Amino acid sequence: MGGATSDSGALAGWGPGPVSEAEAMGMALELARRGVRGANPLVGAVILDPAGQVLAHGYHRGAGTPHAEADALAAAAAAGTDVSGATMVVTLEPCNHTGRTGPCSQAILAAGISRVVYAAADSNAEAAGGAAALAAAGVDAEGGLLAAESAELNHRWALAMAGRRPFVTVKTAQTLDGRTAAEDGTSQWITGSAARTDGHGIRSRADAVVVGTGTVLADDPQLTARDELGGAARRQPLRVVVGHRPVPDNAAIRGTDGRFLQLDSHDPEVICRDLYGRGVRHLMVEGGAQVASAFLRAGLADELVAYVAPVLLGAGTSAVGDLGVQTLADASRWRWDVTDGGPARLVGQDLRLRLEPVPETGATPAEHHLGSGPPRMNTDELNPPRTEH
Numbered sequence: 001m002g003g004a005t006s007d008s009g010a011l012a013g014w015g016p017g018p019v020s021e022a023e024a025m026g027m028a029l030e031l032a033r034r035g036v037r038g039a040n041p042l043v044g045a046v047i048l049d050p051a052g053q054v055l056a057h058g059y060h061r062g063a064g065t066p067h068a069e070a071d072a073l074a075a076a077a078a079a080g081t082d083v084s085g086a087t088m089v090v091t092l093e094p095c096n097h098t099g100r101t102g103p104c105s106q107a108i109l110a111a112g113i114s115r116v117v118y119a120a121a122d123s124n125a126e127a128a129g130g131a132a133a134l135a136a137a138g139v140d141a142e143g144g145l146l147a148a149e150s151a152e153l154n155h156r157w158a159l160a161m162a163g164r165r166p167f168v169t170v171k172t173a174q175t176l177d178g179r180t181a182a183e184d185g186t187s188q189w190i191t192g193s194a195a196r197t198d199g200h201g202i203r204s205r206a207d208a209v210v211v212g213t214g215t216v217l218a219d220d221p222q223l224t225a226r227d228e229l230g231g232a233a234r235r236q237p238l239r240v241v242v243g244h245r246p247v248p249d250n251a252a253i254r255g256t257d258g259r260f261l262q263l264d265s266h267d268p269e270v271i272c273r274d275l276y277g278r279g280v281r282h283l284m285v286e287g288g289a290q291v292a293s294a295f296l297r298a299g300l301a302d303e304l305v306a307y308v309a310p311v312l313l314g315a316g317t318s319a320v321g322d323l324g325v326q327t328l329a330d331a332s333r334w335r336w337d338v339t340d341g342g343p344a345r346l347v348g349q350d351l352r353l354r355l356e357p358v359p360e361t362g363a364t365p366a367e368h369h370l371g372s373g374p375p376r377m378n379t380d381e382l383n384p385p386r387t388e389h
């Protein structure tokens, strides 16, 4: 029986023969890395027949889209592949709750999967319990295979979950010399329309977008998510202003849809706690420099997305302000994020860079990325360039 895949590309780098569960987990981790960061963890799944042949695979494409297990099951169903009696190898414990999608534990049971091998347990209390539910229904559920690799992939997401705060993406649009505005405060536009549309893609995935009063008074931003033609995206974030000064009654950010909020605080922890209480699980910080720096100083930046324009200003506002770093040894160090098509991509005329904080384990970025798991797939083939989000 032929294997089904959720992508047009096959699992490049892996031969057609049977694989072990550990090798399948390696595949699932590579699939997970295709996903996009945000409110949900990156997850990949591979379905094996009893002989170890790959029947189907899938991954999670971000909040609101099918989970990896559902994606793999859908791929199998679309190909007419019977997965009853098969093994689901997945990088995260299957969820047991109805969020924006249904519980994976139920989908797995309905498909007749008889064994589930997962890597890391789900640290999201709202979704956990899938393994126990599966075991109670007679499925052979086993956790822990390559758990460290899976946990490492989602280390910042897990930190956010444990802290009961949103996953935070800090986005900047900057010049080659790291400026986000000219000396007179003008900043529209540093990056081109393609990069701005890409940034709107993050807005539409995020639950809330935050700027400081300085940005509101300087730019009068709309802060809505819009497509390349300026049309409203289907999903709109809550528009949040932080700071003491009042937001003018006629400010564009107020809009007319009621999705506007001002928080009279300078403290990122307070802001995160408040927004989490309002259901915000992915927060995008759009600046300006003072607010972005405050999140960085507080260790509350889980992802950095920098759009770098081929422009020099020589003076003006720096993308980030004082981080309390006096000497190089104290520098805030980041690593390139290899997920979601890779850390660097040309978007129109601008370069989009994506980074994540180095986990505090002492391992080097290379050690983190390469891990010590089973043989790896060809990442180039797994990460085809994507043109939009």
Ligand SMILES: NC(=O)C1=CN([C@@H]2O[C@H](COP(=O)(O)OP(=O)(O)OC[C@H]3O[C@@H](n4cnc5c(N)ncnc54)[C@H](OP(=O)(O)O)[C@@H]3O)[C@@H](O)[C@H]2O)C=CC1
Pocket: 171, 172, 173, 174, 179, 180, 181, 185, 186, 187, 190, 211, 212, 213, 214, 215, 216, 218, 219, 242, 243, 244, 245, 246, 265, 266, 267, 268, 286, 287, 288, 289, 290, 291, 292, 294, 317
């Ligand atoms: N290219 C880009 O990516 C972007 C560029 N910009 C540009 O940046 C400039 C504005 O920068 P900036 O003034 O830094 O803008 P901010 O949006 O960071 O606003 C700063 C103000 O926010 C309030 N505030 C809230 N939290 C904090 C905090 N933790 N620390 C300090 N202040 C806080 C304070 O005002 P209060 O007294 O009211 O409390 C402060 O004066 C503009 O020229 C704008 O065009 C802005 C965003 C993105």
Ligand SMILES: Nc1c(N[C@@H]2O[C@H](COP(=O)(O)O)[C@@H](O)[C@H]2O)[nH]c(=O)[nH]c1=O
Pocket: 173, 187, 188, 189, 190, 191, 192, 195, 196, 199, 211, 215, 219, 220, 221, 222, 223, 224, 286, 287, 307
């Ligand atoms: N200048 C600048 C950005 N600036 C950010 O976008 C906000 C304006 O959003 P809106 O009014 O919705 O179009 C502005 O206040 C600031 O937060 N973004 C970018 O992608 N590229 C740019 O060159």
